[in-house]
Amino acid sequence: MVKVGRSAAVAAVAAMALALAACGSSTDKPSAGGSGGSAESRTLTLWHYEGADSAMGKAWAEAIKEFEASHPGVKVKFEEKGFEQIQKTAGMVLNSDQAPDIMEYNKGNATAGLLSKQGLLSDLSEEAAKRGWDKALSPSLQTTAKYDERGIMGSGKWYGVPNYGEYVMVYYNKDAFKKAGIEIPTTFEEFTAALDKFAKEDVTPIDTGGAEYPAQQIFYMLALSKAQRAWVDTFQLYKGKTDFHGPEFTYAAQTFADWVKKGYISKDAAGIKAEDMGVSFIGGKFPIMISGSWWYGRFQEQIKDFDWTSSLFPGNKMAPGSSGNLWVVPEKSKNKDLAYDFIDITMSKKIQNLLGNSGGVPVAADAAAISDPKSKELIENFNTLSSQDGLAFYPDWPAPGYYDVMVSGVQELINGSKTPDQVLDELAGPYNDNLADIGN
Known part of the structure; x- marks a missing residue:
């Protein structure tokens, strides 16, 4: 969304x-x-x-x-x-x-x-x-x-x-973590170590949907892990010019593509919709889902077969929200x-x-x-x-039609059909066109 x-x-x-x-x-x-x-x-x-x-x-x-x-x-x-x-x-x-x-x-x-x-x-x-x-x-x-x-x-x-209110967080299947002998992570290093251990056991750890909003919010979360509030204001509020090849988006694109290569995110996710993602987590098919608080009530109602919890994204001071x-x-x-x-x-x-x-x-x-x-x-x-001034809005907000641009770009990262640099060029074009249209 x-x-x-x-x-x-x-x-x-x-x-x-x-x-x-x-x-x-x-x-x-x-x-x-x-x-x-x-x-x-x-x-x-x-x-x-x-x-x-x-x-x-x-x-x-x-x-x-x-x-x-x-x-x-x-x-x-x-x-x-x-x-x-x-x-x-x-x-x-x-x-x-x-x-x-x-x-x-x-x-x-x-x-x-x-x-x-x-x-x-x-x-x-x-x-x-x-x-x-x-x-x-x-x-x-x-x-x-x-x-x-x-x-x-x-x-x-x-x-x-x-x-x-709403925000993007990490949902954990506690039973899956316990079965794998992994503690619920509290730092980014522990988080990536958990991803790696699941992948090496042939378990795809992250449940997501690339056909709609979920995957782009993971991409944005990774950018925010390297960002300060001034960067968010520049990107969201047009307070300056956003460098799409700067450290924030470059890290997000490269890391997201790397997570797919390592098996942390399935290549099949490019065609998965948000509803299918949520149903998969409810069914206990994935140990981790990164998505919004809008799922919380439904999980409380429908998850009966395993224990679960949630937390802010480890290591981040900001999140989509x-x-x-x-x-x-x-x-x-x-x-x-x-x-x-x-x-x-x-x-x-x-x-x-x-x-x-x-x-x-x-x-x-x-x-x-x-x-x-x-x-x-x-x-x-x-x-x-x-x-902690951590609500960073959503990646598709700045420009009309940008939602579809973001969906397409992240799908290309999942499919490997474009390099991270090529995807960032695609994200920059419509954004800068809108910036020119509104006179900034």
Whole structure:
């Protein structure tokens, strides 16, 4: 999946958001009909792509029940869409009369920023102030909610509302490690030693998907292992010129290609999708999976046959991560007032607490209400990452269409069809073209 004109410092997002929630906001009191008159015989069409067993899927399902209970006569027409489906068709659909009233959409310059620049999303600034979203969300969470006239995140008008946090981590099958006689690694050296030992025992250690977002996030994680915050700001915020043959991306491309050669990543991964990756880990077929917190709740629900844990990527101070995806209201929404009410409900303490106890990272929960031990671990790791200014967004964010560029480039590293230098040239081209287009 994808993912800024503010200061470089990223605050301790979850901790600040949880504290802010204690101050109270209008989000606990959704209106019965919004500002659009009678709610009688109306339908709110909602799209999102969260799995039913995920933390977000559970929370949004409960939010739909809450919404219908508080809006007599209104029905929610939920249409489940795939991440890739929305990613590729949103611009066309939102410019038609088939646009939903509210939808989940990927945050960042290349996605929500592009749609805002094209006039396809509603300006939520007035609602954010009126309903207290601007108070409930910490400044760093607001980064992905706001976009300027160029579609660059971090300042300008509100075009979306994030209501969870997310980050990329390492998931470990503890039983597989125990069987192999390997300790769960705490340093990068221990991590690569574990990869090597598994590979020498003819076990492919890393579960990933090169056909979609997972593999490119490993590539970016490796770049971040050699990066400082200034490099992230240059790449993501256009604060200078990114050298694609500098030490960060060069190390990432060479190391990723080397991991494939050593058998740490299967060549078959080039054709694997994210869902297949997750199902393989749930089935105990791999000892390691490097991916996002969005899998956490599903793993809690579905992994029954082995013990598992997670940690931040060993040795890294930064990782792909940010606020979660956004609720956006298409400009052609026929029921904007109801859409705003639904967003309010997803920001209520009841829904946020459910999100936190289901394996998600809430932004406006009551900290004392998060009782699940694994959920506490998830949120504590997020707090650690964000407190060290470690949220580095996602590699596909900077330019429109860059998601597909990243997928293709990493697939070429897996296939060995291009050298690392050739792949970096391919990544540089569209990025620099977009830089020129926005006048930087």
